[in-house]
Amino acid sequence: MEETLEDPPTSAVLLDHCHFSQVIFNSVEKFYVPGGDVTCYYTLTQHFIPRRKDWIGIFRVGWKTTREYYTFMWVTLPVDLKSESAKQQEVQFKAYYLPKDDEYYQFCYVDQDGVVRGASIPFQFRPENEEDILVVTTQGEVEEIEQHNKELCKENQELKDSCVSLQKQNSDMQAELHKKEEELETLKSTNKKLEQQVKAQKDHWETELLQLKEQNQKMSSENEKMGVRVDQLQAQLSTQEKEMEKLVQGDQDKTEQLEHLKKENSQLLLTLTQQGQHQKKLEQTVEQMKEEEMTAVKKQRELTDENSGLSKTLNENKIICNVLQREKERLERENDLLKRENSRLLSYMGLDFDSLPYQAPTSDQGGAGQNPGLVFGNPYSGIQESSAPSLLAMKRCPTCKSDFADGIFDHTLEQQHMQTLCLNCPVCDKTFPAKEKQIFEDHVFCHTL
Numbered sequence: 001m002e003e004t005l006e007d008p009p010t011s012a013v014l015l016d017h018c019h020f021s022q023v024i025f026n027s028v029e030k031f032y033v034p035g036g037d038v039t040c041y042y043t044l045t046q047h048f049i050p051r052r053k054d055w056i057g058i059f060r061v062g063w064k065t066t067r068e069y070y071t072f073m074w075v076t077l078p079v080d081l082k083s084e085s086a087k088q089q090e091v092q093f094k095a096y097y098l099p100k101d102d103e104y105y106q107f108c109y110v111d112q113d114g115v116v117r118g119a120s121i122p123f124q125f126r127p128e129n130e131e132d133i134l135v136v137t138t139q140g141e142v143e144e145i146e147q148h149n150k151e152l153c154k155e156n157q158e159l160k161d162s163c164v165s166l167q168k169q170n171s172d173m174q175a176e177l178h179k180k181e182e183e184l185e186t187l188k189s190t191n192k193k194l195e196q197q198v199k200a201q202k203d204h205w206e207t208e209l210l211q212l213k214e215q216n217q218k219m220s221s222e223n224e225k226m227g228v229r230v231d232q233l234q235a236q237l238s239t240q241e242k243e244m245e246k247l248v249q250g251d252q253d254k255t256e257q258l259e260h261l262k263k264e265n266s267q268l269l270l271t272l273t274q275q276g277q278h279q280k281k282l283e284q285t286v287e288q289m290k291e292e293e294m295t296a297v298k299k300q301r302e303l304t305d306e307n308s309g310l311s312k313t314l315n316e317n318k319i320i321c322n323v324l325q326r327e328k329e330r331l332e333r334e335n336d337l338l339k340r341e342n343s344r345l346l347s348y349m350g351l352d353f354d355s356l357p358y359q360a361p362t363s364d365q366g367g368a369g370q371n372p373g374l375v376f377g378n379p380y381s382g383i384q385e386s387s388a389p390s391l392l393a394m395k396r397c398p399t400c401k402s403d404f405a406d407g408i409f410d411h412t413l414e415q416q417h418m419q420t421l422c423l424n425c426p427v428c429d430k431t432f433p434a435k436e437k438q439i440f441e442d443h444v445f446c447h448t449l
Helices: 139-246 252-348 385-391 411-420 434-447
Strands: 023-026 038-044 055-060 069-074 088-093 105-110 116-119 394-396 403-405 422-424 431-433
Touching (some): 069 105, 252 422
Antiparallel strands (some): 055 105
């Protein structure tokens, strides 16, 4: 069925992963007469760049992958992509290679990766005098669309309730932050008072230490003097003992004087011993005051560490508050996006909020105008308006499994929808799926540790 021996690049990519809005087909007829060549006109959008292996194929309606083409033609690359004429392109299919049955077919633009970038409205190969085929939308499809709309409304309400809960949680965090700030101010004031008390106590201890040092110096000087006196007395005692040995037979007065000197010597030794004990007590007092000074310094350090811990806790609470604020803004953006999707779906169905629940159009309104849900207009003048939604394929989100009309779910809206299903870390910009919210909150909390 192909017009060249080389097969075009195809893939097994399903319809959900294709982008049908990047190439637009123009002037597609409702039917083409068999036996004649068919010219396909198409327009390249500004965000799409064609490549050498891109091709346009004719597919039977209901195809699943790009491998199901009937025939194809290679596209011609424009010389200058920036010019307006380069955007309008065409290819011609020879009559020999065209289908011979009266099934519905459509043009599809496939890039060299085998991904569909654009698709036309369906058409037939039949003579002009054949009657138009009437396509009727079943009541089941209408009920399915209404059920999907109700599910979107329910999801919208759940998001509103979640937003209110987050606002309340934010208010609680603000109140707790204010309370922590007041506690911090109280601790700062208490710390300042304790520092003043420690400084005053330290000055008092330094004064007492200086006084004790002076007393110690005085006692040392007196001790030295007493030592000299003892040496003198000992020398005098020795002299007197020698004299006593010489004067054993001397006068009784000399003996009494000797006894008196012995008593005086004993008193001096006792005084020297008492002074030594007093000096040891003074040294113990100095050591005790040094230990008290070290205890006061340690207590001051503990108060400083406690103050630093409270400051760190305050910063963590501020970070958590900012994370919650960003989560709130993200939910508000997601809520707005859902509202817009809801409105566009209602507009696509020809409804508004005042006309719910859905009412089927009467027979005299079926041909009154074009259905706004069709991207390229209604090619069947004899088809009722209620049949238009059946010509459009539904597109399902691979993450949340929600269905969207193919004609309104373009590439930009798809990116916005995927952004609403992700959670971004405000610290390291790491992305988490929305269903892993607990993992995301644990990850953000780890940054505050």
